[in-house]
Amino acid sequence: MVSFKVSYSLSSHLFFIQPVVTVKVIIFQAKQFCLQINFNLNHACPSLFATLTGSLPLFPCHSFLSCTISFSLPLSIPPFLPLCPHPADIISTVEFNHTGELLATGDKGGRVVIFQREPESKTEPFSQGEYNVYSTFQSHEPEFDYLKSLEIEEKINKIRWLPQQNAAHFLLSTNDKTIKLWKVSERDKRPEGYNLKDEEGRIKDICTVTSLQVPVLKPMDLMVEVSPRRVFANAHTYHVNSISVNSDYETYMSADDLRINLWHLDITDRSFNIVDIKPANMEDLTEVITAAEFHPHHCNLFVYSSSKGTLRLCDMREAALCDKHSKLFEEPEDPSARSFFSEIISSVSDVKFSHSGRYLLTRDYLTAKVWDLNMESKPLETYQVHDYLRSKLCSLYENDCIFDKFECAWNGSDSVIMTGAYNNFFRMFDRNTKRDVTLEASRESSKPRAVLKPRRVCAAGGKRRKDDISVDSLDFTKKILHTAWHPTENIIAIAATNNLYIFQDKLNSEMH
Amino acid sequence: MFGKGAKRKLDEDEEGLEGKTLEASVADGGLGLTPEGLSKVSYTLQRQTIFNISLMKLYSQRPLGEPSLERRVLINNMLRRIQDELKQEGSLRPLLLPPSPPPDDPMDEGFREAPPSFGVLSASQASPTRVVACPTPLEACLTPASLLEEDVGDSAFCAPSPQASPRVPVPALSIDGFSSSLSDLELGPPTAITRTAAANNTTVTTSPAPTPLTQPSHLTPVSPSPTGPSRDCRTMGTFPPLLPPPPSSSSPSGFLSDLALDDVLFADIDTSMYDFDPCTTAGAVGVTAGGGLAKLSPVVTADDLLKSLTSPYSGSTPQVSANQPFKIDLTELDHIMEVLVGS
Numbered sequence: 001m002v003s004f005k006v007s008y009s010l011s012s013h014l015f016f017i018q019p020v021v022t023v024k025v026i027i028f029q030a031k032q033f034c035l036q037i038n039f040n041l042n043h044a045c046p047s048l049f050a051t052l053t054g055s056l057p058l059f060p061c062h063s064f065l066s067c068t069i070s071f072s073l074p075l076s077i078p079p080f081l082p083l084c085p086h087p088a089d090i091i092s093t094v095e096f097n098h099t100g101e102l103l104a105t106g107d108k109g110g111r112v113v114i115f116q117r118e119p120e121s122k123t124e125p126f127s128q129g130e131y132n133v134y135s136t137f138q139s140h141e142p143e144f145d146y147l148k149s150l151e152i153e154e155k156i157n158k159i160r161w162l163p164q165q166n167a168a169h170f171l172l173s174t175n176d177k178t179i180k181l182w183k184v185s186e187r188d189k190r191p192e193g194y195n196l197k198d199e200e201g202r203i204k205d206i207c208t209v210t211s212l213q214v215p216v217l218k219p220m221d222l223m224v225e226v227s228p229r230r231v232f233a234n235a236h237t238y239h240v241n242s243i244s245v246n247s248d249y250e251t252y253m254s255a256d257d258l259r260i261n262l263w264h265l266d267i268t269d270r271s272f273n274i275v276d277i278k279p280a281n282m283e284d285l286t287e288v289i290t291a292a293e294f295h296p297h298h299c300n301l302f303v304y305s306s307s308k309g310t311l312r313l314c315d316m317r318e319a320a321l322c323d324k325h326s327k328l329f330e331e332p333e334d335p336s337a338r339s340f341f342s343e344i345i346s347s348v349s350d351v352k353f354s355h356s357g358r359y360l361l362t363r364d365y366l367t368a369k370v371w372d373l374n375m376e377s378k379p380l381e382t383y384q385v386h387d388y389l390r391s392k393l394c395s396l397y398e399n400d401c402i403f404d405k406f407e408c409a410w411n412g413s414d415s416v417i418m419t420g421a422y423n424n425f426f427r428m429f430d431r432n433t434k435r436d437v438t439l440e441a442s443r444e445s446s447k448p449r450a451v452l453k454p455r456r457v458c459a460a461g462g463k464r465r466k467d468d469i470s471v472d473s474l475d476f477t478k479k480i481l482h483t484a485w486h487p488t489e490n491i492i493a494i495a496a497t498n499n500l501y502i503f504q505d506k507l508n509s510e511m512h
Numbered sequence: 513m514f515g516k517g518a519k520r521k522l523d524e525d526e527e528g529l530e531g532k533t534l535e536a537s538v539a540d541g542g543l544g545l546t547p548e549g550l551s552k553v554s555y556t557l558q559r560q561t562i563f564n565i566s567l568m569k570l571y572s573q574r575p576l577g578e579p580s581l582e583r584r585v586l587i588n589n590m591l592r593r594i595q596d597e598l599k600q601e602g603s604l605r606p607l608l609l610p611p612s613p614p615p616d617d618p619m620d621e622g623f624r625e626a627p628p629s630f631g632v633l634s635a636s637q638a639s640p641t642r643v644v645a646c647p648t649p650l651e652a653c654l655t656p657a658s659l660l661e662e663d664v665g666d667s668a669f670c671a672p673s674p675q676a677s678p679r680v681p682v683p684a685l686s687i688d689g690f691s692s693s694l695s696d697l698e699l700g701p702p703t704a705i706t707r708t709a710a711a712n713n714t715t716v717t718t719s720p721a722p723t724p725l726t727q728p729s730h731l732t733p734v735s736p737s738p739t740g741p742s743r744d745c746r747t748m749g750t751f752p753p754l755l756p757p758p759p760s761s762s763s764p765s766g767f768l769s770d771l772a773l774d775d776v777l778f779a780d781i782d783t784s785m786y787d788f789d790p791c792t793t794a795g796a797v798g799v800t801a802g803g804g805l806a807k808l809s810p811v812v813t814a815d816d817l818l819k820s821l822t823s824p825y826s827g828s829t830p831q832v833s834a835n836q837p838f839k840i841d842l843t844e845l846d847h848i849m850e851v852l853v854g855s
Contacts, residue, residue: 239580340558340594394558397565400569
């Protein structure tokens with residue numbers, strides 16, 4: 001018999017019955033990662049039961065999974081059912097909290113799902129490090145701007161955790177316009193025996209109160225409560241692309257296409273504009289802000305990237321309005337590589353400070369670059385993510401893929417970087433050994449306890465080895481834009497359209 | 513077929529051509545901006561293709577949501593860049609150009625035959641024989657023209673006299689790699705447009721409609737004139753480019769930025785973009801450049817548009833001296849116009 005957990009699903013904010021499927025997969029050269037996937041069956045969909053009894057269900061678009069369930073469930077499920085993810089289920093951001101215990105994802109439907117790492121259990125050797133759904137809530141709703149006659153999407157653009165200061169966790173989530181602060185707290189006791197209220201909280205008729213008692217706290221099932229604490233609205237005319245919590249733990253900034261605002265976490269009715277690149281005449285606009293982040297240790301420093309491929313480091317001690325940068329990081333254009341698309345592919349899609357604060361990691365369309373804060377003239381290291389696309393830029397421009405915004409991540413020790421690519425591939429680069437690997441996050445390739453095999457894409461005309469993928473067969477609809485690395489351990493979270501993959505270093509987990 | 517690197521004539525089948533030129537260019541550094549090692553033809557062809565795609569992207573209807581500013585800025589920069597390049601080349605040449613080959617261009621047969629895309633159209637008016645020589649394939653990449661054609665069709669911009677359609681429709685061709693969006697559009701529009709222009713030409717003498725258009729001041733009033741849909745359409749198309757002529761050629765063109773980056777347009781991009789088709793704009797631009805009738809005379813295509821981009825508007829005195837055949841054309845038309853207006 002199959003056991004189910006009542007849990008949530010990414011595909012909806014309703015409750016779901018969720019069979020937790022655990023698949024172990026080993027990846028990354030000598031290191032081994034195990035994979036755990038949480039698959040959800042939509043409880044609201046009647047076909048679930050059909051599925052479980054083994055008949056052929058016609059899955060609705062938004063219920064995930066089909067074949068993969070068969071990993072652990074002895075069900076006769078067809079090996080493949082066409083999957084067309086509902087747009088609302090597409091994961092739009094992934095973020096670990098500062099301890100790595102929690103992992104939050106946001107999706108296009110405005111939902112936030114929080115996963116919690118299970119404590120190690122002795123009976124199941126592989127259970128350590130598994131992330132299960134902890135809580136889910138609707139963070140943003142679709143809105144309509146009546147003045148502009150435009151819809152404001154509910155899509156969660158970014159999530160940032162606040163450093164934990166008490167038992168509760170706090171996180172910021174943002175869509176295009178509005179940032180919200182959420183409190184995530186647990187409750188496992190409830191008070192009972194009020195004198196003036198009954199169990200449901202209704203006020204008792206005073207006449208019926210004949211004796212007084214002391215209310216007591218009774219244990220109850222663990223409940224995770226999520227409540228909105230602050231709403232920071234109406235400060236952004238353009239789309240918010242980044243939020244970043246400052247190391248002073250009191251302020252944070254939010255960046256849109258043309259401006260960056262500084263907020264105090266407790267104050268919602270005013271913010272300070274610290275960067276404004278909006279030209280007096282919008283006709284002169286040639287550059288936008290693409291990402292921004294605070295320095296991890298110095299609360300006065302932050303960096304923002306632009307669509308022209310530059311990074312600007314600003315110091316808030318110099319002026320209230322940081323229109324003048326302290327440092328400008330820019331790589332001179334190689335004239336031999338110039339093309340019509342030079343500017344577009346140099347647009348920085350993500351910028352991340354290393355944990356040490358010494359380096360910056362940026363991602364543009366074809367490369368990932370590591371910059372040293374002490375060297376503005378060129379990047380310290382440049383890694384080709386998918387150079388074979390250089391010959392396809394015209395097509396990628398035509399189908400808009402060239403505007404995809406890939407994110408990037410550092411590992412805990414700043415020695416490895418990771419970023420996504422197409423065809424459900426993601427890339428890791430070891431900065432010390434200069435080795436790199438391409439891995440695939442897909443259900444087909446993820447067998448229980450199997451090694452994630454390095455993948456290779458051969459450029460057109462190159463020698464093709466067995467199992468190589470040709471550039472022409474890459475699926476550009478399967479893109480890994482959002483990735484996150486556990487702050488201390490080798491656990492990574494990969495968002496592949498509507499699926500979340502969590503890979504774990506297997507050696508690491510065996511050591512524990 | 514041809515071996516690698518073999519010279520091909522342009523009237524060869526389009527798929528091979530497009531694919532190969534793109535790839536060839538790609539081989540030397542990805543659509544290198546420097547045309548060395550690349551035949552001038554394929555380079556200009558690419559540029560034109562990219563230009564067309566970019567225009568398409570800017571004007572295509574988007575869903576209700578606010579479009580990404582970053583994307584639009586990047587596309588706009590691309591257009592500006594190509595525009596600057598054209599300007600530097602002394603330009604208009606490959607676009608409006610005409611029978612006499614520009615002297616400075618050491619070109620091969622192919623280039624002459626195929627002043628990329630738009631050249632075909634304008635050339636068609638100056639010398640109809642050229643049109644015949646001009647291969648159809650190129651026209652397949654005329655995105656803005658296709659857009660134009662749609663609009664022209666609806667708005668009755670084209671003309672009352674159906675008898676003036678000397679040419680056969682161009683067979684539809686799809687370009688490999690760009691098929692998705694481009695092939696959705698009706699192909700073979702260039703023919704239609706030329707026909708339109710021709711029709712307009714022939715009807716000029718009879719149609720009173722263009723008369724008020726000679727005075728730009730008549731264009732600004734927003735109130736739709738009762739004369740009919742064609743006028744409406746024009747006035748709509750006209751106002752933005754006409755209002756303040758862009759200060760100088762070095763500044764980003766008013767056209768692009770008006771369309772793409774104006775705050776007001778941000779507000780209701782869906783409707784305005786729709787009304788505001790490149791074609792009508794192009795037509796309107798023609799008015800300023802050509803001193804009135806020019807609007808109707810030269811083919812209303814993206815090369816007008818391009819021209820408007822590359823040359824600063826010059827009120828009613830056409831500064832077309834660089835462009836001999838065009839000028840002749842204009843003066844003729846001006847003359848006709850004078851006669852019309854005077855009478």
